[in-house]
Amino acid sequence: MANVYIVEDDARIRSALVAALSSRGHIVHTSDTGLGAIGPILEIAPDVVVLDLGLPDVDGADLLRMLRGVSTVPVVIATARDDESLIVRLLDAGADDYVVKPFSADQLEARIRAVMRRAMVTPGDLTIRVGGLEIDTAARTVLLDGRPLELTRLEHDLLTHLARNSGRVVTRDELLAEVWRQPFGGSDKTIDVHVSWLRRKLGETAAAPRYLHTTRGVGVRLVEPAA
Ligand code: CA
Numbered sequence: 616m617a618n619v620y621i622v623e624d625d626a627r628i629r630s631a632l633v634a635a636l637s638s639r640g641h642i643v644h645t646s647d648t649g650l651g652a653i654g655p656i657l658e659i660a661p662d663v664v665v666l667d668l669g670l671p672d673v674d675g676a677d678l679l680r681m682l683r684g685v686s687t688v689p690v691v692i693a694t695a696r697d698d699e700s701l702i703v704r705l706l707d708a709g710a711d712d713y714v715v716k717p718f719s720a721d722q723l724e725a726r727i728r729a730v731m732r733r734a735m736v737t738p739g740d741l742t743i744r745v746g747g748l749e750i751d752t753a754a755r756t757v758l759l760d761g762r763p764l765e766l767t768r769l770e771h772d773l774l775t776h777l778a779r780n781s782g783r784v785v786t787r788d789e790l791l792a793e794v795w796r797q798p799f800g801g802s803d804k805t806i807d808v809h810v811s812w813l814r815r816k817l818g819e820t821a822a823a824p825r826y827l828h829t830t831r832g833v834g835v836r837l838v839e840p841a842a
Pocket of ligand 1: 623624667669
């Protein structure tokens with residue numbers, strides 16, 4: 616069960632989301648304006664905020680920045696535009712994930728579960744488990760379905776960063792900064808090459824991904840494979 620705060624000016628979408636999420640046992644609060652949401656979000660301290668980008672009173676991206684100034688609450692952006700550069704900008708500005716309209720309650724709930732799971736992982740946890748993957752970050756060893764994987768240093772760092780953030784799209788800029796330690800950008804090609812090597816070792820292909828899902832122009836998402 617999650618305590619969800621929805622910022623959405625469209626009354627129909629808002630009531631549909633409230634009905635769907637409440638019937639699944641979540642507690643839902645809403646606001647139909649952006650500026651009216653900040654006070655209640657700080658007061659209620661929800662587990663997650665679902666933020667519509669197209670609000671009448673304030674630009675959603677500006678609201679995200681204001682919110683980030685005062686709160687670390689996980690934010691899932693809801694956008695009507697499947698605009699890669701906008702999505703990347705918002706992820707880099709502190710959004711935790713996004714859904715593109717129209718989205719189903721199932722999709723939104725999956726995103727909510729993923730951001731909450733990540734929020735519960737303590738940074739000190741030494742072992743990361745996602746599906747059949749088990750990463751021992753201290754010993755720097757990886758097991759896949761109980762079998763050890765031989766990874767290069769970079770592959771290990773890449774897999775660890777993606778697994779720590781599993782369920783979320785990690786942008787290319789973030790990978791370059793956090794894994795390649797090149798905060799001022801580098802070659803996208805490098806990322807593609809290492810992702811494809813990692814894929815091979817995980818026994819999957821770009822056409823039939825299990826753990827590693829690439830979102831063109833946005834980044835890479837590591838997920839628990841469907842059973
Ligand atoms: Ca709207």
